[in-house]
Amino acid sequence: MMRIGELSEATGTPRRLLRYYEEQGLLTPQRSPNGYREYHPGNVDRVAQIRGLLAAGLPTRIIRQVLPCLNKPRDIHIPDAPPEVLKALEHERDRMTERVEFLTRNRGAITEYLGVACSSATTGAGA
Known part of the structure; x- marks a missing residue:
């Protein structure tokens, strides 16, 4: 597991922006007993996907609906x-x-x- 600072460093994404992604429902960290955010290492790729979709101009409300379908490249299916x-x-x-x-x-x-x-x-x- 990674803390927010480690995820920030690994992705080049400011901590504030990672917290924003969480507020928008794009990232869901676990919480340690002391309340710290803990991220799975797979969130490094997830942050890259979010940033790419935002850079393409998609709003967060659409990204939130599409993200679960992007676990495999080019395999988008929204049941x-x-x-x-x-x-x-x-x-x-x-x-x-x-x-x-x-x-x-x-x-x-x-x-x-x-x-x-x-x-x-x-x-x-x-x-």
């Missing part, structure tokens, strides 16, 4: 998923698609700018 969960997941998927398209356009614009800027710098340096 008897309520329609509101499915609708929320569809919405988040569509939002991610829009974000990917936006980032792809911006990457292309930056690449094009760098190509012009670098060739101008090379041409100007040789003159």
Whole structure:
């Protein structure tokens, strides 16, 4: 078992954020007799999953419902998923698609700018 400081160090996640994950129902530590939080070593991977899902833009209410299904990569199954969960997941998927398209356009614009800027710098340096 690990204490919160050890989990924080192992994941690079601040203790305050780990307590927030607990408040949101994303992590469930055990409590020692003296009240300290104790985490199973498997929570290192769980914190990485939570951070990845948050970085992808999923809200904690959706993450809380999806996390139990993520014990195996690419094996997501929510038994008897309520329609509101499915609708929320569809919405988040569509939002991610829009974000990917936006980032792809911006990457292309930056690449094009760098190509012009670098060739101008090379041409100007040789003159």
